[in-house]
Amino acid sequence: MYLEIVTPEAVLFSSEVDSISVxxxxxxxxxxxxxxxxxxxxxxxxxxIHTHTKQHLVFDELNGHISTHADDDKILVLTIQSGTLEFKDNKAIILAD
Structure with missing residues (x-):
């Protein structure tokens, strides 16, 4: 599935993933x-964000809020205050604050 996480400031994440928990x-x-x-x-x-591998991910200043889970380095974690999720046709878009 494809995941995109967007805030009013920037696109924080945009990539293929295995699954997401919200x-x-x-x-x-x-x-x-x-x-x-x-x-x-x-x-x-x-x-x-559950990923099969992190090799295809690019980390830069825009997604510096994303960290690696303490127990599993294939799980990325992003803390949000609130947001809206839409999932359709194997594409998830999260508008986050």
Whole structure:
């Protein structure tokens, strides 16, 4: 699946990923490839990006807010205050604050 995380300032992340876990208003949930289309409001918490490998990712000053999970270096973590998620046709777009 393709994931794009956008803030009012910049695009923080844009790449192919294996899955994502997000802090929904009813609790954390995960999306894998071919997930049903969904639109959801996100609350304060961590977005966990599960990658197969980090070789294809480019880290620069725009996505300096993304860190590696303490237990697994193939999981990237981004803390958000709130946001909106749209998932359709194996593409997830997160508008985050």
């Amino acid at each position: 802090p929904g208003i009813e609790g954390e949930f995960q999306m894998l490839n071919n997930h049903a289309p969904i639109v959801s409001i996100l609350k304060e918490g961590n977005i966990k």
